[in-house]
Amino acid sequence: MKMLYQQMLAFFGVILVTLAVVSILFIRSTTSNVWETSFDQLEQYTDVLKDRAVDSNTYLINSQFIQNSEEILKDQHVHFIIYDAKNNARYPAQAANGGAEPIASNYWKQLKNGNAVALPELTTNPADGKAQSMTIYYKPVFLDNELLFVIAAYAPVDNIQASIKKTEHNLLIAFLLSMLAAIVISYFVARYQTGRINRLRLATHQVAEGDYDVEVKVKGSQRDEVVALANDFQDMVQSLRASQAEIKRQEERRRQFMADAAHEMRTPLTTINGLLEGLAYDAIPEESKGESIQLMRRETNRLIRLVNENLDYEKIRTNQIMLNKQTFNATEALHDIVSQLTKKAQDAGDTITIEAAEEVPVFADHDRFVQVLFNITQNAIQFTQNGTITVRAKAGYHQTELAVTDSGIGMSPDQVKNIWERYYKADPSRKNTKYGESGLGLAIVHQLVTLHGGEIKVDSELGKGTTFTLTFPDEETAPKQAPITYTK
Template sequence: MKLLYQQMLAFFAVIITLVLVFGALFLNFTSDMVYKNTWTQLEGYSDSLMSESMVLKTADSKTEFNLNLNNLRNAESILKTQNVRFTIYTKKSKIIYPYNAVQDNITKEQWAQLEKGEVVHRTPHANRQLKTDMKAISMTDILKPYFYNGKLYAVISVGASVSNIQANMNQMTRNLVIAFIVSVIAGIILSYLLARYSVSRINRLRRATRMVADGNFDVHIESRHRDEIDDLAQDFDGMVSSLKESEKEIKRQEDRRRQFMADAAHEMRTPLTTINGLLEGLAYDAIPEESKGKSIELMRSETKRLIRLVNENLDYEKIRTNQITLAPSTFDSVVVINNIVEQLTKKSVEANDQIELSVPKNLMVFADYDRFVQVIFNITQNAIQFTESGTIHISAERGYHESIFRITDSGIGMTEDQLKNIWERYYKADPSRKNTKYGESGLGLSIVHQLMQLHNGKVEVVSSEGKGTTFMLTFPDQDESLLINN
């Protein structure tokens, strides 16, 4: 069954249920009100009859109960035109007026109530039909006691025919049936309109979903924040925005991957071509004897370059997929920094750069030794790569439960857009430097960023185009969670 018909059936069931419940309650309430009004009127008749037609006379300390028959006959004639009849009892089974009245069935319980001074109301279901002129008339009546000096002297029963009441109730029932039929028709129409409105909003989401499935992410659904469907539309918009951003990011990463593949192929082709040429020269004795040593050294250098390029890619993948295990310990970072500076001195000299140190005599750091070396080495090497005839300044200091290292260069610097992307895989701030000997893959800073996250540390960069760059690395002191995780 389609959602439209399900919604329509649900709305229709609610409407019809409300109409039926309201109709039943209305009939019951109206019936009670009619009977209560009738009983109130009958009590008024009984009080009038008692006050005008019943006389209590006291003589010789004895009280006698007498009736004014003329008044009773006149009252009987008047009330008979209104289908109202009355009977006067002095005892449960003794009728004193009218004399030919049919004995009514007053139960013991009802008489006990009367002796307590209570008025008894009887509906047609609880009262026998009164036979008059060979006809059975359904009556509702009241039994009201009258006392004098605490003694029960008389009980008057005043009853009215319920034919008029039933006629009115039947007319109301017919009116309610007509109203019910009208309500059913209106309910069907209203249910259809409400269901169609709800389903149209869902269909709008379906159409938008199909558009997104077809690759169109320029979809927007208005949300008025009225109900859960509007909230769903808002969440859908958020999802589409995320998918759109993800598509852009995937495209951007794919472009970088292609660029990297092209760069990597170029970087590998150059040393491989060099190595192949030298090997052929050695194989055919085309290289003079005095140049063979230099050729072998060149092949070793190119081979190391290829190994470094492959290792960087393998390293990045291992770090990204959490396949490496840290072995954190506390060691003197100053010794490590001095060793790195010594290793990179030759490269800095080739770039006409000067490395300056501002470090204490010793500074303990809590980190994985090999990965710490890798982080400092990559950033320092990156500074040398983008600085010519400048200065690289390395400083270290103690922070609050942490060790802080700064590496500042006076190189080309970076723009704001470049700063946003330096941690991205394959990204190169200066694409023109594809053929440099260092940082061939564009993975160095990506690896640094991943390693700092694994150390629960942080790396911050401040740079101005043409004025240089500063990297600040913060390693927290011994972290129990880092030990547990590893």
């Protein structure tokens, strides 16, 4: 069944049951009220007659007074019968002449005990004994504990039933009108609810079809379940959108990586292939053969380095390398690095200096630390001609701070933004220079520093020079390495 009808049925059911219960209670209470009022009236009449129509002392009945009273109450069809102590009718005359039935003995007993009797479920007219629905009220009159008279007041129940019928009729009309109103109201309430759910359904369809830009607007308070559902739905769509974008980004990266890797490998492979062909067809003069072989070895080494660095990068990225961290003297390590690079610096006409205290402790994996600083210093030499390169180290608050400054070609802000990307080279035409040119160095450096829980920053100005600043946290603040998922 459609939700609209389900909701309508639920509302309608609740309203129907409520109305039915209220109506039944109302009819019952008005009916008993009407009966009670009728008996109260009859009781009042008998009270008046007791005082005015019968004389307890002289044992006389004032028939005139009773007739007048009956005349006044003609519209209500109220009549009276007066019984004497022997249960014989004394008034009116035709009743006294045997027209009236005596009071039933069980009621008579109660009357003798001094209790008035009201009979609700009546069938016979006491005046003539004919079957007729009546209300009768018997009132005993005593003198010195002696029963003298019983005054009976009676009226046909037709008028009572008529008033009850009228109430029931009015109630039925009210009931029907309420039902009509209930149908209309429940329809609108149900339509409002299902409208909101349909909007969510529509949005779900859109998302299922790959449209993540949907926005479901459902009005209402935060405590409303449908509003909460809509909000949750919106959050879900947002995270779906984000993961979709991430998948696209990853795909783009993968594609770029494949293209770059292929491009990087093509150059050395073409060179080697060319030289091999030359050798095969004896196209290379004997005296150049040694040089050709040298060139091929360099190119092969370059390829090996490229593959190794890629593997290294992936291992670091996926947290598959184990850092063997310990505290050692950074200054000593820096001296080793610089002495290895002095020759290269001299070739480029650079002066390279170290500014550091004799003992600067650093907490890191020794080999990876050297790899990082070697890369950065080598870059500095590579991009500085006839300039100066300064390598600094000092102990900071819970960390070791290092900096490599050069007075080389520098970088534009745009170039700086990309240097941590794999295969990025500010000058793509630069190929096969002396110190590596794959564009992997800084990507690996960045991963390694991050893995140590440290930071690396770069300040650079085109034509002026570059400074790389690094921090390594000390043993206390360094992060514990996550468990290795795979080690070769």
